Amino acid sequence: MGVCGARTPACRAGTRAGAGFPCVQAARFHVHFTPTYGSWINLAERWFVELANKRIRRGVFRSVKELESAIRGCISAHNEAPKPLVWTRTADQILDSIARYAQRTTSVQPD
Numbered sequence: 106m107g108v109c110g111a112r113t114p115a116c117r118a119g120t121r122a123g124a125g126f127p128c129v130q131a132a133r134f135h136v137h138f139t140p141t142y143g144s145w146i147n148l149a150e151r152w153f154v155e156l157a158n159k160r161i162r163r164g165v166f167r168s169v170k171e172l173e174s175a176i177r178g179c180i181s182a183h184n185e186a187p188k189p190l191v192w193t194r195t196a197d198q199i200l201d202s203i204a205r206y207a208q209r210t211t212s213v214q215p216d
């Protein structure tokens with residue numbers, strides 16, 4: 106959120122700004138922090154990056170139907186030889202890593 110002075114034009118137009126209160130502008134979006142190692146969504150994101158690099162960036166598509174067809178073809182080719190996700194860490198190792206991360210981040214005090 107941004108805070109602006111009570112005498113700026115943007116704040117005079119805001120609520121209560123004319124009474125000398127600072128204008129607090131509402132955020133247009135909220136950022137949610139997810140550790141890079143902590144989410145299954147990273148797998149999906151990585152897959153879409155691979156799709157973009159291998160098929161979409163290399164092609165020329167004159168219509169949405171052509172693009173959709175290329176994407177479906179890439180998905181079909183990928184599904185012909187699927188590779189399962191193999192966990193390399195145990196649940197205890199993952200939970201210990203999360204606990205260490207939480208310990209580091211909660212002990213940091215802002216200046």
